[in-house]
Amino acid sequence: MIKHDISKYKHIWVFVEHENGEVARVSFELLTKARELAKDLDCEVHAFTVGDKVEQFKDEVFKYGAKKFFIIEDPILKDYMTEPYRDSIVYLIEKYKPEVVLIGATTLGRDLAGTIATVLQTGLTADTTALDIDPKTKNLLMTRPTFGGNLMATIFCPDNRPQMSTSRPGVYKAIEEPVKGEVIKEKFEFDKAKYTKKILEKIIEEGEKVNLGFYDIIVSGGFGMGSKENMKFVQELADVLGGTWAASRKAVQAGWAPQTRQVGQTGQTVHPKIYIACGISGAIQHVAGMKSSDVIIAINKDPEAPIFELATYGIVGDVLEVLPKMTKMFKEKLGKA
């Protein structure tokens, strides 16, 4: 194993993920978390990205406290593609030597991070849900679930730099703390003949790109909802509570909700203040994505359903009866009737 001279590396870098001219919310969440870590490391938070037109994101990244914004712009980077993104980012990291690199654990982030870490010959910890600094060694402690959330492991990377992690969306809150930042533009000479992959077509699921991590209240419908039409009861309650709606994988697979609303191991991780599970059995893969919610309310007609093992409040009943009543009552009580 190649060991790096770790004293040469400084500052925390956060990757600014973007698609179709929009920054992914997880990047702001990570900038916020990075500010907290930077206090313990006595260093600065910097943002970085590559793409076709990315300087436009500077105001947003400075708003979340990045003191510097490192970018490479090139038309070849218009759409995300593993290899040119990897090569140009590796160039930035090798040149500026950040101590920590944080990337969102999205499909894009997880595709990218493994290839970057391999080229840099450094450690990478996937899909973390907690980041801390070891007070003694100043190493980054990265905690992540394994075995479908049944086991947590805290990983560190003592002899190699940067210390890299992908972090789940929705785990940290994005809080603004504007600074006056500086854009640092770099150039990278792409060997265009090397990039032989092509995107032939992009199929965008209309209007349904939701970051569930953004919401404090989530009403989630499972297979027990019975039909696509009945999912409206879930949506209505979510509306009244000022939250959003989500679904279990079985409901997604039945075609009752888009995949972008799935909660769980293969969907999104959420930690709202209130999670209402309607007609959801509580399979471990679902639970993995919602068990850190503050208050869990479960409605299920089966008193033996495993979801009741972790629900703060359980109601045994038919969702088709409970939900409309609940919506009506809460509407009145919240003064929305």
Added chain:
Amino acid sequence: MHSLVFIKQVPDAAQVRVDYETGTLIREGVPAIINPFDKHAIEAAVRIKNEFGGKVSVVCMGPPMAEDALKEAMAMGADNAYLLSDRIFAGSDTLATSYALWAGAQKIIQEEGPVDLFWAGKQAIDGDTAQTGPGIATRFNIPLITYVVDIKKVDPENKTIEVVRLVESGQEVMEAPMPCFLTVEEELNTLSYAPLPYLIRAAKTPVKLLNSSNTEIDASQCGLKNSPTKVKKAFTPPKRERGEMLEGDSLDAILNTLYEKITPVLKQMGKVQ
């Protein structure tokens, strides 16, 4: 068409339970299976072989018992199987694992000839890292396509493949030259039943063994000692206590109780005065 599929033998995560007394996982009696995502990679490779000819090789890094996974892969239609097994691999993190698998694959390529398509599942259900596939692809310096949900077209003449992959906002249709590396989702295909000839061949064909003595693997890049990431501690997450079942004379009464219970939280969020 020659496919090489990287598979992992994993404990069936759905059956692993937590012992809250000792804070450990209960793995006794939990069957070892082929990582579910990897099975779909094997299936896809076998279908391409059946359509265009060629062969399918599989490789698994793991302890001797992982031979079972390779036998099963052959029963699914793989033609030859390699077990990459050596003490020096113990404790490898994803960087070291991708190195060992890449180095082992070099030997397989020597024996079986050049590979057009490299395959892996999108992630393993025990570690869930999704890093090993991208790591191996990077070491080969070939195009990587992750989260593949559909194979649209294989063109052996022009050496290209067209696939559909998942992205955050929907899907992408992508074309790549072969050789390339694909990591796949379960939605890619439905598994077929193993026909009898496959089962017979699987029973008859021995799994070939690869280790540090018959490959060019550099021991100084493998194992716990040579892995940049280390585990500081492992722990079971605190169990959520079973909460309160709300009961009452009527649904209205139950819902009233619920509302009272959550009022403090709603207040905190500014939803009620």
